Amino acid sequence: MAKVSIIIPTYNVEMYLVECMESVVNQTLKDIEIICINDGSTDGSLEILKSYAQKDDRIVLVDKENGGYGIGMNIGLDKATGEYIGIVEPDDFIPLNMYSDLYEKAVENDLDFIKADFYRFKRDSETEDMELVYNHLSPNKEDYNIVFNPSETPKAIRYIMNTWSGIYKRSFIEEFHIRHNETPGASFQDNGFWFQTFAYAKRGMIIDKPYYMNRRDNPNSSVHNKEKVYCMNVEYDHIRELLVRDKEVWERFRSMYWLKKYNNYMGTIKRIGEEYKREYVHRFSDEFKRGLELGELDESVFTKISWSNIQFITKDPNGFYMKKVATPVKVRRLTKKVEKLEKQNAKLQNDIKIIKGSRSYRLGWFMLTIPRKIKALFKGNK
C-alpha cells in the first residue's frame, strides 16, 4: 500500500501543470500514488499528464468528460489506495519534503488528518519575481502541534479553510464516506469537504510550518468568475444537508455553520458583479431571517461588527445594499469622469507625440528657437 495517494484534479492548466507535476513526482517520499483526473481539458493538459504517466508508473491517469471539480475529486477518492490522501491543485506546487514530513507526523500520532500552514503566491510573468504571503491556519499559537479532537472542537472550523494543505487518513475518509458535492456547475465544493472532515475526525493536528504553495495569479480560478453568483449558497445548502443527517452533529456545528456561511456570503457580495448585488443581498437577508426564526444563529461566535451587519441586513436589506454594498452614485460618477479624463489625456499625449515627431513641428522649432537664442545672445551682451 502506498503511503500517500495524491489526487490532482485537472482542468485546462497547461501553463502551470509542469511545475506542479515536477513538484509531486520528485517528492522525497517515494512510496506514493499520484492520481491525475483530467476533467475534459480542452488545452494541452492531457498531453502533459500522459507524458508524465509514461515515465512514472506511480501515476494513475483518469481521463473523463468535463463534469466539474466535485465529481473529479470523488473519482480520485474512489480510486485512492494509499494509507493517507493528499490533494494538489494543478496550478499550485509543493516543496519536495511536504508529504514525507506530514506522513511521518501523521503516523507518529495516528492522525485522521494533519494540516500545515501554507503560502499564497503571485508570480510576475515577466520578471518571474514571486510575491509570497505566509498563511497561518490559526491565529493562536497554542492551537498548533497538539493532537485535538475536531469533532468535539467546533471552533476549529474557523481555521483557514482549504482541503489541500494537509493529508487525510483514507480509512477515516471511507468510514464516514466523505466526498464532495457533485452538482454540475457548482463551485467551492471544498467547503463541504472541510466541514465533514472536521465534524467526524477524532484525531487532528495543525502544524506551524509552511509547505503548500497556493497560486493567486491565475485569472481562470473560480473566485474571479462573476457568473456563478449563487454557488456558495448551493454549497451551504449541501453542507446543511450533510450535517442534519445526525441531529447531534448539527447541534454541535450549527453555530459554526452560520458563521462560515456569513463570512462566505460577505465574500460573495464582493466577488460578484455589480448587477447581481442587490438581488444577492435580498437572498442573503431571507436566508438569515429564516436562520434567526429557527433560532439557529449564535450571537456569541460573531464579532460585534458581523452581528450588527446581520441585524442590519435581515431588518433592512435595501438599506444594507445602499449603505454597505452599492458603490455610491457620486463615487460612480466621479470614477467615470476620471476614466473619461484619463482617456482624453492619453489621446492628447498621443497627439503631442505625433505633432512633435512631424517635420513641420521640428522646422518651426528651429525657426523660432534659433532666432530667440541669437536674440538672447545680443541681450546678454548689453
Place this chain on the structure above:
Amino acid sequence: MSVKVSVILPVYNVSEYLRQCMDSIVGQTLKDIEIICVDDGSTDDSLEILKEYEAKDKRVKVIEQKNAGAGAARNNGLAIATGEYLSFLDSDDFFEPDMLEKAYEKGKSSNAQVVVFRSDQYREDLNEFVQVKWTLREKQIPPYRPMNCRSFTGNIFKVFVGWAWDKLFERKFVEENHLKFQQIRTSNDMLFVFSALAFAQRMEIVDLVLAHQRRNNPNSLSNTREKSWDCFHTALNALKDALTAHGNFWEFEQDYINYALHFSLWHLDTITGAKKEVLFNKLKNEWFAEFGIDSLPAERFYDKKEYAKYLKIKSNEFNAYYEE
C-alpha cells in the same frame, strides 16, 4: 411506447363535470401518457362516461372499486401506474392543454423528484377565474438550483399547498419512499404531498397557471366538511409519524407546529354547524397540546395574529370566544 406521465383520476359522482375534465386530459399536448381512472363506486353515470373514453382511447384505463374514498382510489391507481412521473388530478377540475408537457419537460430536464406549477380557481357561480397566489410562494423559493425544502426561506409546509393536483411526482421517488395516500374523507393527500416535499432532494417549479380548480360546486367535499371535521387531525398526526420515521421530525418540528396551528384555525373558522363547538373544545383541551403548540415558546410562532387567537381560545369558553 414508454409512458412519460401516469395520470391518476379518482371519480365519484361527477358526471356533470367529467367530460370537461377528461377532454382536457386526453387532449394534453404530451401524448405519451396513461390515464388511470378509478371509479369509486359512483351511483350516477360517471362510470359509463369513463368507459366511453376507454373505448375511444387506448391510453385510458378504467378500474373500479367499491366506494372507499379518493385516498384509496389514488393508491389503487398508483399501484398499477407505469409512467416516469405521476399526476394526481381531481375529476371536477380542468387543465391547460400543455400542463403535463410543461411540467414533465421541467422535471425531466432537471431530474426533479417533485415539480410544482401554478393554478387558479374557476368560480362557477361567478363564471370567472380567480388568481390564487398562495399556492406557490415564489419569494420563499431560492433563485438558484438545485433546491429542496431546506433552501426555502419560509415554513416548508406553506411554500406550496398540501394538495396533489398542482404537482408532478417522480414515480421512482414515490415508490422508494413508500408514499401513500391516507384513507380519510378529506385531507387525504396532505401526508403524501408534505412527505414528498420534505424528502425530495430536487424540486422544480413551473411559474405558469396550468390548472383550474372548480369552486362553489355544492357537491364538492370541502363544502360538506362537517362530516369529516376531524380528518385534518388524523392527517397531521400521520405526517408527524412519517417525518419521525424518516428521522428528521426534529428538524421540521417548529414549522410543523406553526402549520398545525394555522391549519387548525382555518378549520375552526370555516367549519359550520354543530361540529364547530366540538372542534373548538377538542383543540383547546387536547389537540393543541398534541400538536406541540402548547409547549412552543411564544417567540417561535411566525404569525403573531394566529398566536393571539390561540391564546384567546385557550382562555375562553366557546360562546365567549365567538361573542363580540
